[in-house]
């Protein structure tokens with residue numbers, strides 16, 4: 367079990383050894399062609415490995431099994447990326463979205479009730495988006511009517527990642543339709559096994575169906591499951607912390623460096639070299655490799671700046687939009703270039719894939735999947751609005 371508080375160099379060696387001992391060799395290859403159930407089983411197993419190591423949620427407070435400093439979290443992220451660990455995708459919402467919300471908006475009783483479950487492997491989903499409320503989230507219409515010590519919920523959510531597997535959902539509902547749209551919203555914790563919930567998977571273009579439509583038909587939720595004040599859910603929804611987002615993006619950027627550029631592109635070049643189609647002294651290939659290398663380093667340097675600011679206590683909420691745009695567009699460009707490099711044969715070398723994003727090695731699928739990063743977590747157009755208004759002071 368890795369602990370916070372020691373020397374950074376020792377932590378680095380500890381995480382590196384842990385990765386060598388625990389990451390299953392060839393896991394990427396084994397996941398190719400896995401169906402949804404197999405992927406979920408693999409991710410549950412992997413989440414369990416992380417939980418036993420102290421690396422499941424290093425950013426949580428120490429009393430909940432975390433307590434690693436920002437510098438330590440950076441070392442952990444770098445070593446997990448270098449060690450080519452599978453992403454902790456099934457538990458990402460619980461660890462990075464729900465837990466910070468609980469730390470900042472829940473009562474002590476709520477934290478004691480929900481956090482141990484996350485530590486024991488319960489899956490959470492986030493019920494925010496609706497068919498007519500995505501970028502304009504405050505337009506959401508799912509209705510919760512108060513009836514004594516409970517709410518009765520009716521409505522529909524969409525694009526809810528991992529809702530089929532989820533034990534709990536952090537749900538935004540309208541509790542007062544007479545108020546202006548940013549008011550009158552509340553945040554409820556819903557037991558996904560409650561009567562009246564129906565989950566319908568949405569098949570994605572690259573194969574798997576890890577997001578869903580979720581329907582609520584007179585679902586009963588106890589008032590004690592509300593996070594934050596009644597009608598104060600908009601403030602709660604804004605609570606996901608930019609600092610934690612920065613470090614999770616740092617890990618993904620490092621993965622692109624180690625396994626994207628130095629692994630994937632070389633593999634793609636080798637694949638075409640075998641066929642005598644392209645040579646490493648081809649100026650176009652060299653330019654492509656150099657561009658990718660430079661772009662990853664640009665993103666990493668912006669991240670370094672942001673992490674310095676976090677350590678100094680500077681507000682990084684605007685920078686987190688910059689990083690989201692930079693990372694997702696870098697990923698998308700790299701997947702496009704690799705797909706292009708592999709040529710037409712590479713583009714039809716696809717199968718039904720379970721693993722998310724550039725992790726699969728089926729570049730065409732990874733290219734298709736990379737579009738999702740431009741949209742999820744707030745589209746890049748919306749992030750640019752945020753940058754323009756909040757960082758540059760441009761008029762709305």
Ligand SMILES: Cc1cc2nc3c(=O)[nH]c(=O)nc-3n(C[C@H](O)[C@H](O)[C@H](O)COP(=O)(O)OP(=O)(O)OC[C@H]3O[C@@H](n4cnc5c(N)ncnc54)[C@H](O)[C@@H]3O)c2cc1C
Nearest residue numbers: 492493494495500501525526527738741742743744745747
């Ligand atoms: C991989 C993935 C996982 C997701 N997981 C979840 C989840 O677990 N839970 C959840 O609740 N949601 C989830 N989402 C949904 C995601 O949050 C929404 O798709 C996103 O907020 C955009 O909303 P929308 O799809 O309704 O698009 P819309 O809001 O309808 O936007 C359509 C287009 O118009 C543009 N646009 C809209 N308004 C503006 C504006 N004011 N200025 C400029 N351009 C604008 C958008 O950028 C976009 O290009 C996920 C999405 C993806 C891709």
